[in-house]
Amino acid sequence: MRLEILKLTDMTLNGSILLDDIDVFDTYGVFAIRGSLDALVKMPTMKAPTSVSLIDQNGEMVFLQNRKVDNEDMALTFLLSGFSVEEMWRKRDALAAHLKADTTTGNKLYVRALDRYFTIYYKGCSSAKFYQNGKKRIEMVLNFRLLN
Numbered sequence: 001m002r003l004e005i006l007k008l009t010d011m012t013l014n015g016s017i018l019l020d021d022i023d024v025f026d027t028y029g030v031f032a033i034r035g036s037l038d039a040l041v042k043m044p045t046m047k048a049p050t051s052v053s054l055i056d057q058n059g060e061m062v063f064l065q066n067r068k069v070d071n072e073d074m075a076l077t078f079l080l081s082g083f084s085v086e087e088m089w090r091k092r093d094a095l096a097a098h099l100k101a102d103t104t105t106g107n108k109l110y111v112r113a114l115d116r117y118f119t120i121y122y123k124g125c126s127s128a129k130f131y132q133n134g135k136k137r138i139e140m141v142l143n144f145r146l147l148n
Contacts, residue, residue, distance in 0.1 A: 039074035
């Protein structure tokens with residue numbers, strides 16, 4: 001699979017994604033790969049409305065007032081790079097420590113291309129690939145819960 005890196009025409013990678021107001025490119029050498037931000041712009045899924053099926057009536061009564069948004073899980077694909085294996089591991093471990101840190105309100109994710117903050121919490125990493133041509137790189141699919 002060929003890496004397709006997010007094309008940035010009028011901006012640099014610096015400041016393109018902030019995690020708890022920390023620039024993930026400057027601090028961890030991480031940037032989003034094209035298409036991985038799609039999960040953030042997707043319309044929310046709604047919780048199933050309350051309904052009642054009465055024995056003496058056809059169909060069901062569905063209550064659509066005051067509907068609520070359901071929880072959303074999403075995956076974001078990032079590329080982490082370092083000039084050496086040691087630097088790559090240092091950045092990876094620092095990012096993991098940040099994502100695992102105790103928080104009562106989740107993490108604040110800012111995406112400059114979308115000009116919006118999202119509240120998320122880290123759930124895990126579903127895949128990782130190591131590339132060693134030139135810079136040492138790890139392509140990671142990180143899983144988050146999007147808090148509404």
